[in-house]
Amino acid sequence: MIVGLLLALLGILFGFVLGGVFGAAEDSLKGYLQAQGEAALTSAYGGDEAAMEAVVTKSWSYFKRAHMHGGAIGTSSVALILMLILLCRPGKLASTAAIASGLGAVVYPVFWLWAGAIAPGMGSTGAAKEALEFIAIPGAAACLSGAILSLVCLVRDRLFASP
Numbered sequence: 001m002i003v004g005l006l007l008a009l010l011g012i013l014f015g016f017v018l019g020g021v022f023g024a025a026e027d028s029l030k031g032y033l034q035a036q037g038e039a040a041l042t043s044a045y046g047g048d049e050a051a052m053e054a055v056v057t058k059s060w061s062y063f064k065r066a067h068m069h070g071g072a073i074g075t076s077s078v079a080l081i082l083m084l085i086l087l088c089r090p091g092k093l094a095s096t097a098a099i100a101s102g103l104g105a106v107v108y109p110v111f112w113l114w115a116g117a118i119a120p121g122m123g124s125t126g127a128a129k130e131a132l133e134f135i136a137i138p139g140a141a142a143c144l145s146g147a148i149l150s151l152v153c154l155v156r157d158r159l160f161a162s163p
Contacts, residue, residue, distance in 0.1 A: 001085055004098025004146075008077035011105025015070025018113070022067065033059045037120035044123025051123075058125045062116030070109035073143055077101040080150045088153040097153055101146025108139035 022029065037045075037052040045052045081098045088094045111132055119128035129136065 001081060001090070001095060001098045004095070004100075004102035005078065005081050007099070007102025008074050008081060008105045011070050011074030011077060011102070011109060013070075013074075014106065014109055015067050015072075015074060018063070018067040018070060018109075022063070029063065030056075030060055033116070033120050036117075040121045040123055044121065052120070055123065055125055056120050059116040059119045059128075062112050062119065062125065062128075066109045066111075066113035066116065069112055070105070073108060074105040077105040077143075077146065080146060084150055084153055088150075088157045093149060093156075094153050097146050097149035099146075100142045100149060104139055104141075104143030104146055107135060108143055111135040111139050 033056045037056045041047060041049065041052055045055075080101050084094045084098055114135065115125065115128040115132050118131065119125040122128050122131070
């Protein structure tokens with residue numbers, strides 16, 4: 001359980017640190033995204049500045065999404081893990097639920113940050129997401145499986161427990 005809890009807390013910390021970095025260096029980060037887009041203006045956008053600006057803008061929203069997902073999924077994971085500790089019997093199912101939930105809290109936000117960072121150079125946020133689906137899918141699956149396994153533990157140990 002402690003591994004899942006530590007991972008969930010890392011997810012929260014990741015989201016908080018991103019928020020602080022955004023507050024301290026928003027203009028620099030936006031400048032980085034703009035420079036990546038401009039470097040690929042001819043090759044990835046065919047000289048279409050409006051298309052580049054749209055991808056750069058959406059990339060910044062992906063950065064913000066990483067920040068929000070870190071805090072939200074991390075907090076949800078902490079709540080699930082505490083519920084597992086308080087209401088479910090210890091065992092492999094509860095431990096697996098905790099680790100999956102915590103892992104998702106770290107991996108899924110990293111996907112959004114990375115997608116936002118590479119999209120301007122690729123010419124498409126869709127292409128960036130496709131290139132990183134090897135991170136997105138396991139991250140989302142970990143979040144979902146952690147929640148489902150937590151629900152299974154709760155139902156098994158509270159609704160169908162032997163008196």
